[in-house]
Structures are given as structure tokens and as C-alpha cells.
Amino acid sequence: MSFFAELKRRNVFKVAVAYIITSWLVAQVAQLAADSFGAPDWVMKMFITLLILGLPFAVIFAWAFEMTPEGLKKEKDVDRSRSIASTTGAKLNHTITIILVLALGYFVFDKFVLDPKRDAELVQTTQVAIEQNASDAEDVSEAGKPGRESIAVLPFVNMSDDGANEYFSDGLSEELLNLLAKIPELKVAARTSSFQFKGKTGDIETIASQLKVANVLEGSVRKSGNQVRITAQLIQADNGYHLWSETYDRTLENIFVVQDEIAAAVVDALKVTLLGAPAPIAKEANAEAYALYLQGRYWYNLSGEDNAAKSMQVYQQAIDIDPGYAPAWAGLSISTIFMAGQGWIDLKSGVTKAREAAEKSVTLDPGLALGWVSLSEIQYYYDWNWEAAIQSMQMALKLEPNASYVLRSAGRISKDQGQLERAVSFYRQAIAVDPLNQRLLDSFSGALEAAGLLQEAEQIGRHLLSLNPDYFAIQSTLGWILLRQGNAEQALLETQKDDDGFWKDLITQLCLYSLGRHAEADAALAALIEKYRSYGAYQIAESYGWRNEPDEAFKWLDIAYEQHDPGMGALPADATLRNLHRDPRWEALLKKMGLLDTWHQVPAKYKGPLQ
Numbered sequence: 001m002s003f004f005a006e007l008k009r010r011n012v013f014k015v016a017v018a019y020i021i022t023s024w025l026v027a028q029v030a031q032l033a034a035d036s037f038g039a040p041d042w043v044m045k046m047f048i049t050l051l052i053l054g055l056p057f058a059v060i061f062a063w064a065f066e067m068t069p070e071g072l073k074k075e076k077d078v079d080r081s082r083s084i085a086s087t088t089g090a091k092l093n094h095t096i097t098i099i100l101v102l103a104l105g106y107f108v109f110d111k112f113v114l115d116p117k118r119d120a121e122l123v124q125t126t127q128v129a130i131e132q133n134a135s136d137a138e139d140v141s142e143a144g145k146p147g148r149e150s151i152a153v154l155p156f157v158n159m160s161d162d163g164a165n166e167y168f169s170d171g172l173s174e175e176l177l178n179l180l181a182k183i184p185e186l187k188v189a190a191r192t193s194s195f196q197f198k199g200k201t202g203d204i205e206t207i208a209s210q211l212k213v214a215n216v217l218e219g220s221v222r223k224s225g226n227q228v229r230i231t232a233q234l235i236q237a238d239n240g241y242h243l244w245s246e247t248y249d250r251t252l253e254n255i256f257v258v259q260d261e262i263a264a265a266v267v268d269a270l271k272v273t274l275l276g277a278p279a280p281i282a283k284e285a286n287a288e289a290y291a292l293y294l295q296g297r298y299w300y301n302l303s304g305e306d307n308a309a310k311s312m313q314v315y316q317q318a319i320d321i322d323p324g325y326a327p328a329w330a331g332l333s334i335s336t337i338f339m340a341g342q343g344w345i346d347l348k349s350g351v352t353k354a355r356e357a358a359e360k361s362v363t364l365d366p367g368l369a370l371g372w373v374s375l376s377e378i379q380y381y382y383d384w385n386w387e388a389a390i391q392s393m394q395m396a397l398k399l400e401p402n403a404s405y406v407l408r409s410a411g412r413i414s415k416d417q418g419q420l421e422r423a424v425s426f427y428r429q430a431i432a433v434d435p436l437n438q439r440l441l442d443s444f445s446g447a448l449e450a451a452g453l454l455q456e457a458e459q460i461g462r463h464l465l466s467l468n469p470d471y472f473a474i475q476s477t478l479g480w481i482l483l484r485q486g487n488a489e490q491a492l493l494e495t496q497k498d499d500d501g502f503w504k505d506l507i508t509q510l511c512l513y514s515l516g517r518h519a520e521a522d523a524a525l526a527a528l529i530e531k532y533r534s535y536g537a538y539q540i541a542e543s544y545g546w547r548n549e550p551d552e553a554f555k556w557l558d559i560a561y562e563q564h565d566p567g568m569g570a571l572p573a574d575a576t577l578r579n580l581h582r583d584p585r586w587e588a589l590l591k592k593m594g595l596l597d598t599w600h601q602v603p604a605k606y607k608g609p610l611q
Contacts, residue, residue: 014096015062016055021099023051150213151266152189153177155198156230159222169221170195170301171294172230172255176217179263181403189213190404190434195301208237212435215243217266226252232262234269244269252287289322296331305344311335326365333357333374337382341566343535351382362392372396373409380413381566386594389413404434408443418572418602420451438468442477449481450573452605457481476503479511484575484610488514502532506539510546510576521547538567542576548609553577554585561592572599579609 030047065074153176158169174191181188189211197207204216219232233245244265248258285293292314300311315332318325333354340350355378361371372395380389393413396406411426427444434440441464448457461478464471479495482488492511498504509524525543533540541556560568571577572595580586590596 012059012062014093016059018096018099019055019058021096021103023054025099025103027051147187148214149185150187150189151180151215151217151234152194152208152211152213153180153191154207154216154218155195156218156232157220159220159229160224165221165223167295167298168223168228168291170198170298171291172221172259173219174297175259175294176262179259180217180266181400187213187433190430190437192404192437192440193434196436204235204240205237210436212432214238217262223252228252228255228258230258230262232265234266252291255287255290285325285327286322289318289325289328292318292321293325293328293331296328296335300331300335300338305339305342308335308339308342308344312339324364326361326368326371329357329361329364330368330371330374333361333371333378337374337378351378354378355383366395367399369396369400369403369406372399373406376413377409380416381569382564384564384569384594386417386569386598402429402433404430404437404440408437408440411447412443415447415450415573416570417598418606420447420573420603420606423447424451424453436467438464438471441467442471442474445477445481449484450575450606454481454485458485473498473501473503476507479507483507483511483514502536502539505531506536506543509543513547535563535565537563538565542574545574545577545580548579550580550583550585553580554583554589557589561589568593571595572602573606575610578607581608 027044027048031044153173156169156173158166160168173195177188177191177194180186193211204218208214208216214237216235216237217232218235219230221231222229228248228250230248230250231245232248234243235241236243246262246265248261250258296311296315296318298311299307299314312332312335315328315335318328319332322328336345336350336357337354339345340347340354354374358371358375358378361368362375365371372392376389376392376396379385379392383389390413393410397410400406407426407430411423411430414420414426415423424447427440427447430437430440431444441460445457445460445464448454448460458478458481461474461481465474465478468474475498476495479491479498482491482494485491488511492508492515495504495507495511505524505528509521509528512518512524513521525540528536528543529540537556537560541553541560544550544553544556557568571590571593587596587599590599
């Protein structure tokens with residue numbers, strides 16, 4: 001008899017299979033118990049190690065011993081004519097079947113009962129942490145002034161002879177800001193708000209008041225070749241006193257050391273309690289790749305097609321120099337998906353490139369929230385992988401729960417999932433640390449509108465208009481909010497102030513229809529379809545939903561589905577489509593999209609026709 005046949009006769013394979021399946025099931029139950037009792041990680045690691053070590057012993061035991069009617073005996077002592085190995089094998093088959101059924105049952109229980117519960121608990125825990133951090137960040141004195149442990153990092157002034165070095169001074173300012181933001185006890189105004197004051201004159205007290213901080217860090221940068229001189233000073237806003245100042249002469253390779261020194265000096269000057277933890281330290285990188293990364297971020301922040309294209313090119317150059325530099329991969333992902341979403345590069349190849357870059361970023365540095373944010377939005381709006389997108393967003397929230405760009409993205413996804421109270425909460429947290437961020441204000445007004453907080457939505461929209469009268473489609477946004485308030489005439493007047501474009505055309509025909517000017521509305525909608533049908537199918541469906549014409553609405557929603565329109569991710573919260581909610585085709589579409597369970601979790605007040 002061959003060795004393989006002998007292993008089979010002695011039921012060694014069956015014992016091994018039974019042991020592995022049983023060990024898996026026991027490990028799952030043990031993990032659940034360990035989590036419930038708060039056992040340290042080493043307990044489960046030790047338990048699993050023992051289970052693994054037990055496998056060879058089980059196999060050796062099955063080879064060396066045999067069960068007989070008289071009990072357990074060594075195999076060599078058993079008369080082959082009286083062996084009951086075949087009967088034992090049948091019993092093992094029965095045992096394996098039972099264990100498999102139990103394992104499958106546990107898997108189903110874990111997937112559909114425990115897993116959603118864990119996700120809900122994680123979201124709730126994260127939200128509580130965010131709210132607590134925001135409460136701490138909004139610490140104010142009895143006089144109503146910002147808490148002492150609050151700071152804004154103004155863009156450092158470029159003192160170099162070459163104006164092209166502007167990217168470096170901006171980048172250094174932003175890196176310092178990000179470094180200080182890692183201190184839990186320190187409220188740091190976000191980059192978008194503090195950079196509103198770049199190139200502007202104004203007294204420190206006024207600037208600090210607008211940013212809601214008590215201290216301001218400002219400085220200058222002079223770069224010549226590989227040499228850098230950085231001057232920084234920390235100012236107490238209410239009296240203008242210098243709490244600390246210093247000048248650093250370094251080479252470009254030592255730029256990370258300078259960042260650490262400045263951050264530590266600020267912490268010391270403010271006497272921030274770090275609960276025994278050291279001040280955060282900048283991650284070192286190849287100096288040339290780092291400089292290119294700062295350039296890429298500089299061009300992206302300028303917005304516009306040409307600048308976004310430049311940022312893609314420069315990020316790629318940084319990656320070519322240092323393929324392991326995660327921030328450059330994250331930046332490349334964000335620039336690429338922005339270009340693809342605007343139609344400036346091919347959508348399919350752009351999304352693929354952006355996804356690969358985001359995945360590379362989080363693989364290289366799982367602690368980089370920016371990579372998780374980009375991956376989350378790609379998964380949500382372009383892959384329609386809702387579960388993966390939410391998990392990626394939860395990871396970003398755990399890493400940087402107070403970063404405005406993380407909170408904004410979490411708010412956007414929560415809104416489109418129909419969790420509108422949660423979305424508004426995320427946006428309020430973001431506004432607390434980034435009050436002048438125009439993109440954030442625009443998104444916030446949209447979340448307020450979706451949640452039915454129409455007066456506040458209008459206030460935020462008009463505040464944005466006062467900050468930047470040329471902000472993209474702001475009058476059309478206000479027109480939509482006014483239309484939701486039932487003021488179609490004023491909505492039309494507001495919309496007509498906007499520059500010609502897609503959003504003006506969309507809101508105009510909605511206003512005309514609501515005013516009863518149906519012939520004009522029909523003509524405007526026909527023009528909209530003719531002009532934008534290749535990439536505006538979802539908005540065309542919204543138009544028919546608003547007009548309560550379900551057949552046409554579902555026709556265009558089907559087209560949007562076939563085109564893989566990113567707007568489809570917003571189905572659960574879209575007010576223009578609420579007239580479709582009672583149509584049986586609505587839930588059929590949501591089921592096809594994989595959003596039916598999400599829809600069932602949307603509060604009832606956001607369902608059904610608008611009142």
C-alpha cells in the first residue's frame with residue numbers, strides 16, 4: 001500500500017480537515033469573546049499560535065493511534081482484520097459536515113448581524129470622537145475669545161529672488177500646519193482658510209478673529225539652490241506680542257528637521273499638554289521629490305485645467321524620483337480624478353489611474369488620511385462600491401478626525417447616502433476649523449438644503465457669495481435653494497445672474513416649470529438635453545423628477561446607469577427625485593444599484609413627495 005493510501009486509510013486527511021475547520025470556528029468565537037472582555041491583542045495572538053501548533057500534533061496522533069472497540073490503541077498494535085478505521089472515517093465525515101454547517105452559520109451571523117453592528121458602532125465611536133474633538137477645539141474663554149491653544153499658520157512670504165519658488169514657501173507653511181494639526185490639544189485653522197490671507201495686508205488681530213484663533217504663526221522663506229533661510233515668529237493676536245521667533249539656515253535636505261524644530265518651539269511657547277507624548281515629527285523623504293510634491297500641491301490649489309494638468313505632471317516627476325513617497329501618489333490620485341471628473345482627460349483611463357495611485361498611497365503609508373479620502377471618493381462615485389468606500393472613509397476619519405478635507409468628504413458621502421443629520425454634523429465640524437474654505441461652504445449649503453434646513457442653507461450661500469462673487473455657479477446654487485423654499489420667481493432672478501453654463505441652464509428650466517411657464521420650460525429642457533445628454537443624463541432625470549414625469553425620469557436614470565454616471569450615488573438623498581419614491585421602479589433601481597438597504601435606512605421625513 002502506498003504512503004498516500006495509508007494516510008487515507010488512517011483518516012489522517014479527515015482529521016486534519018476537521019481540526020482546521022474546528023480551529024477556525026473556535027478562533028472566531030474566541031475573537032468575539034476577547035473583544036467583548038477587552039482582552040489585549042497578545043491574548044488572541046497566543047491563542048491562534050497554539051491552534052496552529054496543534055495541527056501537526058493532531059496529524060501525528062491520527063497517524064500513530066486508532067480508535068477500536070476496546071478504546072484508543074497504537075496503530076501498530078491493531079489487527080488489520082479487526083480495524084474499524086472505515087467506520088471511524090464515516091463518523092469523521094459526519095462530524096466534518098456538522099462543523100461546516102456550524103461554521104457557515106457563524107459566517108452568516110457574523111456577516112449579516114455582527115458586521116453591520118460593528119460598522120455602526122465604529123461610525124458612532126468615530127462621530128463621538130469628532131464631536132468631542134470639535135468641542136475641545138471650540139474652547140473659548142468667558143470673554144468669548146478663542147482658547148489659548150489655537151493657532152493659524154499664515155502662508156510664509158517668498159523672499160527668494162526667483163518668484164517660481166512660491167510653491168516652496170506655500171508648501172512649507174502647509175507642512176507646518178499639518179504637523180501642528182496632529183497635536184490633539186491644539187486647534188489649528190485649516191489651510192484653505194488661513195491661505196485666504198496670502199498676499200493681503202491686515203493686522204494680526206483682525207486675521208485671528210476671522211480665523212477664530214488666539215495665535216498666529218507667520219514667517220518668510222528665502223531659497224537659493226539647495227540653501228534655505230526660514231524666519232518664523234509666533235504672535236499672540238490680542239496684544240501683538242511675539243511669543244517666540246527664530247531664524248534657520250539649512251540645506252534642503254534638512255528641511256524636515258527645521259519643521260520639527262519650529263513645531264516643537266510653538267508647542268513649547270504655547271505650553272500645550274501632550275499627555276506625555278512627544279511632539280509630532282515630520283516624515284523625512286527624498287529632498288527633490290519633496291520639493292516636487294510641494295509644487296504639485298501648489299498647482300492643484302490654484303485650480304483650473306492647466307494648473308491641474310501641471311500638478312499631475314509634477315506629482316509624477318516626484319514619484320519617478322521616489323516611487324515610495326506616499327503623499328505624491330495621493331496627490332497624483334486627487335489631481336487625476338479631478339481632471340477626469342471635469343472631462344479634461346478620458347474618464348475611464350483617468351479613473352483607473354487615480355484608483356491605482358490611491359491604492360499605492362495607502363499601501364505605502366496606511367497612516368496617510370489623504371490617500372484614504374481619495375480612494376473613498378473613487379470607490380463611491382466611480383466604482384459604486386459603497387461598502388469599501390465607507391470603510392476607507394472611516395479609516396480617514398480615525399487618522400485625522402479634525403481635518404476639514406476629511407470631514408468634508410465624509411459629509412458629502414453621508415449626504416448622498418441619505419444620512420443627512422450626520423452629514424450636517426460632519427460639515428459643522430469642518431467649518432469650525434476651516435471657516436473660510438469656499439468649497440467647504442458650497443458643500444455645506446448643499447447638505448443643509450438636502451436636510452431641509454433651507455434658511456441656513458441660503459445664509460451660507462450668501463456668505464460664500466460675499467466672500468467670492470465669482471465663485472463657480474454660486475447664483476445657480478442660491479437659485480436652487482430659493483426654489484426649494486417655494487420662491488420660484490426670486491430663484492429665477494438669482495439664477496439669471498450666473499455665468500452661462502450647465503448649472504444655470506439646469507436651474508433655469510426648473511424655475512420656469514415651477515412658475516407655470518411650461519412652454520418655455522419645455523424648450524429650455526429640450527435645449528439642455530441636446531447640449532448635455534452625453535454626460536448630463538442624471539441631471540436630465542432630475543428635471544423630469546421635479547416635473548413629476550416618472551416615465552421620462554426613469555428612462556434617463558436608466559441611461560445614467562448605463563453611462564455609469566457618478567451622480568447615481570446621490571439617489572437616496574436627491575430632493576428632485578422625491579416624486580418617484582412611491583413608484584415601484586424606484587426600489588427596483590435602488591436594488592440594481594446596490595443601494596436598497598441604504599435607502600431603507602433613510603429617515604422617513606426625507607422620503608415621499610416634497611410638501
